[in-house]
Amino acid sequence: MITKFDSLYAGHVxxxxxxxxxxxxxDRSFSDEYLATAFDKAQAIAQTMDRLGFDTxxxxxxxxxxxxxxxxxxxLMLNVHLAHLTRDLKFGCGFNIAPMWNPLRLAEDFxxxxxxxxxxxxxxxxxxxxxxxxxxxxxxxxxxxGNRDLFEEQVELIFKSFNQRSFSHQGKYYNVPPxxxxxxxxxxxxxxxxxPQNLPxxxxxxxxxxxxxxxxxxAKHGIKGMIGGxxxxxxxxxxxxxAYRDALVRAGREDVxxxxxxxxxxxFFLADTQEKAIKEAASYYEENLKMFGPLRLVRxxxxxxxxxxxxxxxxxxxxxxxxxxAVERQGFLCGPPELIIEQLKxxxxxxxxxxxxxxxxxxxxxxxxxxxxxxxxASDVMPAFSGRVEAAVPxx
Numbered sequence: 399m400i401t402k403f404d405s406l407y408a409g410h411v412x413x414x415x416x417x418x419x420x421x422x423x424x425d426r427s428f429s430d431e432y433l434a435t436a437f438d439k440a441q442a443i444a445q446t447m448d449r450l451g452f453d454t455x456x457x458x459x460x461x462x463x464x465x466x467x468x469x470x471x472x473x474l475m476l477n478v479h480l481a482h483l484t485r486d487l488k489f490g491c492g493f494n495i496a497p498m499w500n501p502l503r504l505a506e507d508f509x510x511x512x513x514x515x516x517x518x519x520x521x522x523x524x525x526x527x528x529x530x531x532x533x534x535x536x537x538x539x540x541x542x543x544g545n546r547d548l549f550e551e552q553v554e555l556i557f558k559s560f561n562q563r564s565f566s567h568q569g570k571y572y573n574v575p576p577x578x579x580x581x582x583x584x585x586x587x588x589x590x591x592x593x594p595q596n597l598p599x600x601x602x603x604x605x606x607x608x609x610x611x612x613x614x615x616x617a618k619h620g621i622k623g624m625i626g627g628x629x630x631x632x633x634x635x636x637x638x639x640x641a642y643r644d645a646l647v648r649a650g651r652e653d654v655x656x657x658x659x660x661x662x663x664x665x666f667f668l669a670d671t672q673e674k675a676i677k678e679a680a681s682y683y684e685e686n687l688k689m690f691g692p693l694r695l696v697r698x699x700x701x702x703x704x705x706x707x708x709x710x711x712x713x714x715x716x717x718x719x720x721x722x723x724a725v726e727r728q729g730f731l732c733g734p735p736e737l738i739i740e741q742l743k744x745x746x747x748x749x750x751x752x753x754x755x756x757x758x759x760x761x762x763x764x765x766x767x768x769x770x771x772x773x774x775x776a777s778d779v780m781p782a783f784s785g786r787v788e789a790a791v792p793x794x
Contacts, residue, residue, distance in 0.1 A: 399753060400746050400783045402453035404661065405772065406492060406758040407443050409436045409458060409470035416762040417681035418713035423688050426465040436469035439765045440476060441483060446769050448484035450776035454520060455480075456492035456756065461531045467689050467761045474511045474519065481515035489515070492624065493524030493604060497537035497545060501552040502574070505559045505590055512594040522602040523556075523621075525549045527693050547571075550615055557619055559590040560599050602661070606695075608638045613645035624756070626663040626729065633729035634662050634745055643751075657752030662745065665724075666731040666738065666757050668774045675732035676721055679760075683721040683730060686760030688713070731757075735778035742783070 411432060415421045440457065447455050457476065460468035470476055477489035494504055511519040525545055526532040532539035539545050551569045558565040564587040567574045575585045603616055605623040616623060623642050626633050639656055646654045665683070669675035687696065692704050698719070706716035724730035731738050742755065757775055759768050 399750075400742060400755055402754040403451075403775070403780050403783075404454040404456055404490070404754060404756045405443070405447060405452060406456040406458070406663065406756055407440055407768075408761055409440070409460060409468045410761040410763075411436050411439070411466040411469060412764045413466055413685075413762055416685035418684045418688065418707070418716075418718060419710045420681070420685065422708050422710060423465055423467075423692075424708060428464060428466045433464065433466060433469050436466075437476065440470070441480060442765055443768060443772070444480045444484055444487060444489075446772055448487035450772060451780070452487060452772075452776070453754070454488040454490045456490035456522075456758075458492055459494050459498075460528065461498070462534065465689075474507045477519045478511050478514050481518045488518045488520055490520040490602065491522035492602070493522040495526040495532065496523045496549050496552040496556075497526055497532055497539070498535040499552070501555045501572070502559060502588075502590070505556045506592075508599070509560075509590060509592045509594045512596055512599075513592055517596040520602065521599050522624075523549075523553055524604050527695060546612075553615075553619065553621075557599075559588075560594055560597065563593075564589045605638060605642065608641050610641070610645070613642055614648060616642075617645040617649035617651070622659040622661070624661045624663060626756075633664060633727060634749065636748075639749060655749075655751030657749030660749075660752060661754040661756055662749075662752060663756035663758060664729065664731045665760050666771070666775070667759075668735060668738065668771055668778075669732070670734055672725070672733035672737060675734075676725055679730070679732060680721045682760040682763045683724060684718075685762030687719060689761055735774070738775075738779050739782045742779070 411428060412435070413426065444455050457470055457473055458468055459470060459473050461471050463469060473491045473494060477491070480489060496504065508519070508521050526539055529539050532545070537545070537548060548571055551571050554569070555567050555572055555574065558567055566587050575588045578585050598620065601619070601621045602624055603621045605613070605625050625635060625638055639660060642660060643654050643656055643658065646659065665686070667675045667679035669678055688707050690696065691699050691707055696719070703716055703718055706712040707718065721730060721732070725732045728741055731741055745755070746752065759771065
């Protein structure tokens with residue numbers, strides 16, 4: 399039963415001339431002052447979601463993007479700030495890119511945020527997908543096998559530091575603590591200070607490739623999975639959902655239902671008719687694909703299509719994916735509230751363990767549109783889900 403409605407804001411600034419025929423991604427460059435408006439935008443979205451009774455606002459960690467698409471380099475700092483400007487909304491790290499961190503620094507920072515917000519920050523980890531970011535911080539990404547090996551060891555170390563009063567670790571990448579004398583004794587173990595107050599730490603990870611190794615790692619550590627929305631193609635993918643359930647069973651869980659410990663993410667756009675919603679959202683859908691397609695996050699794209707995305711003269715006629723097709727596949731939910739309710743109710747029926755959905759907007763969507771859409775979703779869609787105990791509060 400769906401009881402929790404979330405939304406993702408990846409950190410994009412307002413931008414014009416969006417869509418396949420608009421400004422090429424690599425040609426965008428904003429001033430420092432304008433890039434910083436992502437923080438005001440995050441605050442406006444957070445305060446709106448808090449008032450409307452959403453469960454969690456997810457945001458993404460990214461670096462070095464003068465193009466203006468993902469402008470939040472430190473989720474935990476921003477989450478603490480926003481938690482002090484809101485009352486009930488939780489803030490999800492979607493996601494802290496572990497290979498760009500020292501894992502113990504990340505663990506300390508999360509523990510601090512957990513304490514300062516009284517448990518309103520949700521931990522999340524990912525492997526990364528921007529070479530400009532991950533490789534700049536000295537971690538592998540082009541070497542995918544090395545990236546996964548590093549990520550898994552980092553997460554192992556983070557969970558040790560969360561769950562054990564004192565710990566040590568010997569691995570391929572980290573030997574903690576170093577074998578050194580300290581204040582009259584030989585250092586053999588460390589204690590994370592502070593440790594999170596809320597244990598075990600609820601942790602989320604994006605599911606992209608859904609390989610058995612990746613899913614078994616998540617199940618071993620009790621990591622919950624986020625499917626679709628944001629950078630990946632949205633909607634429920636049965637094979638992935640079933641594979642995650644099977645991984646939980648292999649890890650010893652019993653009576654696991656399809657959809658359990660998962661969030662399914664969608665892009666959405668409400669309008670009086672589906673045709674109107676598609677028309678109004680099309681340029682935002684296209685801008686999102688222009689940004690993420692060349693990063694190889696949309697596997698169906700050919701090299702020729704990716705090349706065409708960078709040319710506004712070629713892109714509109716290059717046979718690129720359309721919002722109509724995404725709506726047909728229910729990865730992008732478009733239409734009047736009653737249609738969105740019908741689609742989400744069908745999702746509930748197919749995946750009885752599912753209790754959380756993410757309802758978000760593509761990069762390039764202006765702040766004003768996002769706020770209007772969240773208001774409409776909260777007033778005309780969310781109340782149809784009886785498990786929710788909070789009602790939307792009308793706008794002032």
